[in-house]
Amino acid sequence: MIVSETPKHVAVIMDGNGRWAQQRGLPRLAGHEAGAKAIERCVQACLDTGVEYLTLYAFSSENWKRPALEVNGLMLLLEKFLNQKRDEMVREGIRLHHIGRRKELPAVCQRKLEEVMAATASNTRLHLVLAINYSGRTEIIDAVKSISRDVAAGLLREDDITPEIFDARLDTAGIPDPDLLIRTSGEMRISNFLLWQLSYTEIHVTKKFWPEFEKADFLAALEDFQSRSRRFGGV
Ligand code: FPP
Helix, strand or coil: CECCCCCCEEEEECCCHHHHHHHCCCCHHHHHHHHHHHHHHHHHHHHHHCCCEEEEEEEEHHHHHCCHHHHHHHHHHHHHHHHHHHHHHHHHCEEEEEECCHHHCCHHHHHHHHHHHHHCCCCCCEEEEEEEEECHHHHHHHHHHHHHHHHHCCCCCHHHCCHHHHHCCCCCCCCCCCCEEEECCCCCCCCCCCCCCCCCCEEEECCCCHHHCCHHHHHHHHHHHHCCECCCCCC
16 A cells, blocks of 8 residues: 555654765764754654654764764754753644663753653654664663563563563653654664664665755655555565
8 A cells, every 4th residue: 555644753864964064174063063953954844744753863872982072062962952942842842752871861961851851741743752872772672671570570471572562661662663764874774773663664765964954855755655555564
């Protein structure tokens, strides 16, 4: 069956900030700053098209390996983004979620995320899910540990473990699986992002670097999605 509807959940691997900056002779952080502007456009495109969930891969657990200057700059950018966007999110009906290991983030980022999540908790128009210090494998291992503890304590029987029970232990509990994954900068990889949740997700890759990603590119991705035949393993 060809899908004609708008995807409910779009996930994005925002790649190419560094290369975008390098091409212009700018520091990598300038690429991330331009990337933050692209996030604003992408959020607006979701509001305009009725996409209900937008998940953005903003910082992977592997990104700590980058130079301290870049890591610190990204954390500052996140803090600035949350400070600047808080009121707009409240007003526009956007609910903020975080996935990833929050406790390992700088205290100020933890506090900001928690503050904006609390301030937007009753919003439902668009769920903005930021993956920060996120690793799909770690998320799965944490879920396995949580289930193992309950089995050992006699709270859960091994035979009762289902995909739904597993889902509920993930950071994304309560969030539907992505319908569409967009990756920029032409790379054909999942890069440890939402490994469980992407099982049946349609993938759209564009060669554009993330800072160049415009509303028209988002619309092209939706159009591509709508031309796909989704069978979920059936015929
Ligand atoms: C990938 O490009 C991008 C990142 C690792 C960070 C994404 C962050 C932002 C878009 C801005 C800050 C986030 C928020 C939420 C305000 P890359 O650096 O890996 O690019 P490269 O592959 O060209 O080096």
